[in-house]
Amino acid sequence: MSEYTSLTPEDLAEMLATIGVASIDELLGAIPDDVRLQVPLNIPAGRPEQEVVAHLRQLAERNTSADDEITFLGGGMYDHYSPALIESIILRSEFLTPYTPYQPEISQGGLQAMFEYQTAISELTGLPISNASLYEGPSAVASAAYMSKLANDRPEFVVSRGLHPHARQTLATVAHGWGGRVVEVDLVNGVTDLTQLADLVGPNTCAVIVQQPNFLGAVEDLSAIAEIAHAAGAVPICSADPLTLGVLEAPGNQGIEICVGEGQTLGNRLDFGGPSFGFLAASAEHMRRMPGRIAGQTADVDGRRGFVLTLQTREQHIRREKATSNICTAQALNALAGVIYLAWLGRQGLPELGELLLQRTAYARTQLAALDGVELLHDQPVVREFAVRLDAPADRVIAACQDRGVNPGLALGHEYPEYENGLLVAITEQRSRSDIDTLVRVLGEVVAEIIGSRTAAGVAG
Amino acid sequence: MSTRTDFAQTAQQREAAVTIFERGAPGRRASMLPEIDVPLQAAEALLPARFRRQEIPRLPEVSEPEIVRHYVRLSKRNFDLDSGFYPLGSCTMKHNPKMHERVAAMPGHSRLHPFQRPERAQGALELMWGLQEALSEVAGLPHVSLQPSAGSHGELAGVLLTRAYHEARGDAREIILTPDTAHGTNPATVTMAGYRVVGVGTNPDGGVDLDDLRSKATDRVACLMLTNPNTLGIFDPNITEIAKIVHDVGATLYYDGANLNAIMGISRPGDMGFDIVHFNLHKSFTQPHGGGGPGSGPIAVSDRIAPYLPVPLVTRTDTADGPVFDLTDDAPQSIGRLRGFQGNYGVFVRAYAYICSLGGEGLRRASEIAVLNANYLRARMREKGIGEYLSSPYEGSCMHEFVLSGGPMKRDLGIRTLDLAKRMLDFGVHPPTVYFPQLVEECLLIEPTETETRETLDAFVEIVAEILAEAATSPEIAQNAPYTTPVRRLDEATAARTPVLRQSFDRE
Numbered sequence: 031m032s033e034y035t036s037l038t039p040e041d042l043a044e045m046l047a048t049i050g051v052a053s054i055d056e057l058l059g060a061i062p063d064d065v066r067l068q069v070p071l072n073i074p075a076g077r078p079e080q081e082v083v084a085h086l087r088q089l090a091e092r093n094t095s096a097d098d099e100i101t102f103l104g105g106g107m108y109d110h111y112s113p114a115l116i117e118s119i120i121l122r123s124e125f126l127t128p129y130t131p132y133q134p135e136i137s138q139g140g141l142q143a144m145f146e147y148q149t150a151i152s153e154l155t156g157l158p159i160s161n162a163s164l165y166e167g168p169s170a171v172a173s174a175a176y177m178s179k180l181a182n183d184r185p186e187f188v189v190s191r192g193l194h195p196h197a198r199q200t201l202a203t204v205a206h207g208w209g210g211r212v213v214e215v216d217l218v219n220g221v222t223d224l225t226q227l228a229d230l231v232g233p234n235t236c237a238v239i240v241q242q243p244n245f246l247g248a249v250e251d252l253s254a255i256a257e258i259a260h261a262a263g264a265v266p267i268c269s270a271d272p273l274t275l276g277v278l279e280a281p282g283n284q285g286i287e288i289c290v291g292e293g294q295t296l297g298n299r300l301d302f303g304g305p306s307f308g309f310l311a312a313s314a315e316h317m318r319r320m321p322g323r324i325a326g327q328t329a330d331v332d333g334r335r336g337f338v339l340t341l342q343t344r345e346q347h348i349r350r351e352k353a354t355s356n357i358c359t360a361q362a363l364n365a366l367a368g369v370i371y372l373a374w375l376g377r378q379g380l381p382e383l384g385e386l387l388l389q390r391t392a393y394a395r396t397q398l399a400a401l402d403g404v405e406l407l408h409d410q411p412v413v414r415e416f417a418v419r420l421d422a423p424a425d426r427v428i429a430a431c432q433d434r435g436v437n438p439g440l441a442l443g444h445e446y447p448e449y450e451n452g453l454l455v456a457i458t459e460q461r462s463r464s465d466i467d468t469l470v471r472v473l474g475e476v477v478a479e480i481i482g483s484r485t486a487a488g489v490a491g
Numbered sequence: 492m493s494t495r496t497d498f499a500q501t502a503q504q505r506e507a508a509v510t511i512f513e514r515g516a517p518g519r520r521a522s523m524l525p526e527i528d529v530p531l532q533a534a535e536a537l538l539p540a541r542f543r544r545q546e547i548p549r550l551p552e553v554s555e556p557e558i559v560r561h562y563v564r565l566s567k568r569n570f571d572l573d574s575g576f577y578p579l580g581s582c583t584m585k586h587n588p589k590m591h592e593r594v595a596a597m598p599g600h601s602r603l604h605p606f607q608r609p610e611r612a613q614g615a616l617e618l619m620w621g622l623q624e625a626l627s628e629v630a631g632l633p634h635v636s637l638q639p640s641a642g643s644h645g646e647l648a649g650v651l652l653t654r655a656y657h658e659a660r661g662d663a664r665e666i667i668l669t670p671d672t673a674h675g676t677n678p679a680t681v682t683m684a685g686y687r688v689v690g691v692g693t694n695p696d697g698g699v700d701l702d703d704l705r706s707k708a709t710d711r712v713a714c715l716m717l718t719n720p721n722t723l724g725i726f727d728p729n730i731t732e733i734a735k736i737v738h739d740v741g742a743t744l745y746y747d748g749a750n751l752n753a754i755m756g757i758s759r760p761g762d763m764g765f766d767i768v769h770f771n772l773h774k775s776f777t778q779p780h781g782g783g784g785p786g787s788g789p790i791a792v793s794d795r796i797a798p799y800l801p802v803p804l805v806t807r808t809d810t811a812d813g814p815v816f817d818l819t820d821d822a823p824q825s826i827g828r829l830r831g832f833q834g835n836y837g838v839f840v841r842a843y844a845y846i847c848s849l850g851g852e853g854l855r856r857a858s859e860i861a862v863l864n865a866n867y868l869r870a871r872m873r874e875k876g877i878g879e880y881l882s883s884p885y886e887g888s889c890m891h892e893f894v895l896s897g898g899p900m901k902r903d904l905g906i907r908t909l910d911l912a913k914r915m916l917d918f919g920v921h922p923p924t925v926y927f928p929q930l931v932e933e934c935l936l937i938e939p940t941e942t943e944t945r946e947t948l949d950a951f952v953e954i955v956a957e958i959l960a961e962a963a964t965s966p967e968i969a970q971n972a973p974y975t976t977p978v979r980r981l982d983e984a985t986a987a988r989t990p991v992l993r994q995s996f997d998r999e
Contacts, residue, residue, distance in 0.1 A: 034586045075852060085847060089599070090597040094612070119566070146511050163784070165644060209685055304830075305785030328983065347675040358642065370562060
């Protein structure tokens with residue numbers, strides 16, 4: 031057992047004497063007996079470090095990680111390569127162990143990293159103002175919605191079904207608190223139905239929210255969507271995948287006013303879903319409604335360039351109930367990983383990676399669609415993810431493929447009943463042509479076997 | 492230290508801040524990507540021109556050695572917990588065990604996809620179940636959701652749960668009470684969740700003013716949000732009476748877990764009458780703070796709140812082959828999701844490892860030593876040379892943290908709490924929380940935590956005594972401090988008035 035403490039019996043005796051009490055228990059005298067815990071906590075006794083490590087390893091070994099199978103699983107988090115230098119930098123005590131930079135004179139490293147991060151996010155999204163990060167992607171969508179509520183105080187959010195299901199559900203949960211409603215727009219051939227969108231948007235619409243590329247991997251026409259929103263005075267919001275923004279037009283250049291997204295693909299681990307970070311960038315008129323921390327450049331008394339947390343009159347510790355958000359802790363370390371990743375990938379690397387994803391994804395899509403019992407769910411342009419429909423139960427296909435060492439992707443039917451037996455396939459730069467060929471072979475075999483057994487059963491019957 | 496204010500510049504101060512965007516050269520790069528190994532298709536066929544990016548984002552053009560040196564250099568412009576004392580009140584800056592990074596990095600944890608099917612993520616779900624059980628035990632409440640991402644997110648969950656609870660009974664309420672000592676996140680959360688804040692006063696002993704509470708507790712009140720021990724470091728001895736007042740009007744009682752490090756294994760919020768508790772795994776359960784995140788803010792609730800917990804929920808079924816874990820969305824009264832996936836699992840791994848290392852007894856010892864260290868430091872801060880300038884507004888012992896008032900120091904020495912804090916920076920310690928809670932004049936909120944040695948606490952006392960002695964003859968030293976940090980006092984007013992929030996690329 032270790033409490034990571036250093037108290038010796040001599041320390042204890044002398045410290046109690048200094049305080050002027052006989053025991054630690056005496057210090058706890060303010061706690062009435064009837065709310066004192068009279069028994070020990072029912073939590074197993076502490077163990078030595080090596081035993082804890084062994085226990086955690088045993089638990090880890092009962093998970094099938096992205097190292098244990100050839101995985102094409104995506105749907106919001108992706109197995110992209112994270113270079114070694116990220117871990118080496120973010121594990122430095124100076125980045126890992128400080129608190130939020132309340133004392134800027136001794137926090138210039140973290141504050142400057144936030145400023146660099148904000149610059150990178152602003153460049154990616156084509157919007158001038160970025161905050162210093164939010165919790166993660168779907169809750170960032172809800173934060174953007176709350177910003178637009180502060181802007182126009184309208185009650186209704188018109189949301190594409192191409193927006194991540196978790197983001198739609200999170201928005202519904204949070205908006206219920208302030209009395210907001212969520213209305214969904216269907217997809218047609220994989221993208222937001224613009225006719226239906228135009229019908230649903232009106233004077234009650236606070237914001238229109240879409241995803242780029244959307245949950246089915248399809249590229250949305252953001253300009254057309256922003257135009258519909260603007261015509262009704264609603265705020266156009268986009269949740270974007272930052273890694274695709276080397277090849278896809280910047281949302282800010284297409285009329286989007288608030289762009290948010292999930293930052294996991296920028297050098298962060300999968301971690302079974304977190305911690306990663308969410309980003310949020312906006313046009314200038316939304317600056318003072320932004321949630322979360324924002325770093326700004328300034329100078330010290332001697333004129334040296336320096337950085338501080340700024341626009342703090344938006345924030346909870348100053349404005350309390352009038353704050354633009356309750357957010358206090360963000361995801362500084364994950365956002366640092368994000369900006370290091372973007373520096374590593376670099377100005378040339380970002381579009382190059384986009385082209386690689388476009389080409390490999392197109393190859394995988396063509397090869398899979400050629401299989402018997404597999405057809406495209408839509409034929410829209412895609413960057414790294416696409417959807418197919420299987421002529422076999424998707425869950426069964428996935429389980430059988432996994433038994434052969436390949437995770438073919440995500441079954442869509444659970445979140446999208448309209449796409450029963452849909453399969454969402456993600457291609458990252460970590461999946462080579464040879465991996466894709468393995469996927470095509472294994473998926474083809476499994477689907478053929480299931481169709482074959484069904485036909486055989488039909489003949490027998 | 493000389494008694495002048497024109498100290499020589501340090502090497503770090505002479506070096507101007509340069510951003511990553513100002514380093515490098517056109518065409519330089521660090522990444523080398525895999526070859527395109529598939530038959531090339533026409534670019535226009537894959538992505539029509541109208542969707543294509545016209546101008547490439549101006550990301551840095553730097554080599555790997557430049558990146559490493561840049562960020563290592565930046566890191567040296569940060570103060571951190573591993574380097575020195577960090578008694579930041581309400582933040583629980585306890586040691587972050589190094590083993591936690593080792594276990595969190597295991598591929599079975601760090602490279603597990605969140606959409607992996609539950610039958611292939613049994614280790615992760617078992618870990619989450621185990622963590623839920625332990626947190627439930629610490630809270631004294633039977634049901635736990637690990638989903639919220641931070642304390643503020645846990646608060647939002649708690650207030651939305653309160654709303655769902657009242658709505659299910661057809662009981663619309665519009666007010667949430669928060670004490671005037673509350674963290675700013677409490678009132679901010681209340682507004683976001685569509686309620687109105689009404690403040691409750693503090694009595695002369697630092698606890699909730701019961702008469703004020705009684706006068707404001709009506710059937711329009713949905714909830715009282717409380718921290719106990721509160722932000723003054725005081726355990727409110729009237730807690731059962733407070734709970735009774737709140738419950739008698741049908742409201743819920745919410746526990747802000749920011750100060751849980753004082754009472755683990757000693758007293759449980761559930762036993763005090765709280766309905767909803769949030770934990771800050773980055774405080775009591777020692778997730779590294781990362782310069783402002785990541786955190787994690789699980790919640791524990793009573794039976795009557797349980798039907799509304801956010802989804803997904805972890806389930807456990809005992810079979811002949813042992814327990815089987817799963818995730819379910821099947822909770823018809825749930826408030827719904829609060830974020831993507833299952834929560835900050837990487838944080839859960841560290842918190843779980845911490846609980847395994849300490850055990851129930853160790854958690855209790857940690858809290859006891861946190862209280863001991865705070866009271867010891869407080870006693871020493873009352874000694875001659877300090878106590879007459881930094882007064883203790885409340886009598887009796889404190890819990891894991893305590894407040895001091897710099898009022899006498901300001902009047903007698905002419906330096907403010909801000910000056911004292913800034914001068915501490917020259918001595919290699921992080922200052923306490925300052926100017927919070929707001930009801931204490933020139934407030935300092937000091938939380939030493941259990942992982943600091945007695946020598947560190949003694950050294951801090953010496954530093955404070957030295958600064959105060961220095962101020963007695965030369966207050967201008969503290970008033971202009973710091974001198975040795977990478978930059979000196981920064982112009983925050985201009986930063987807010989004319990915000991520069993990103994690098995400009997005028998060179999292009």
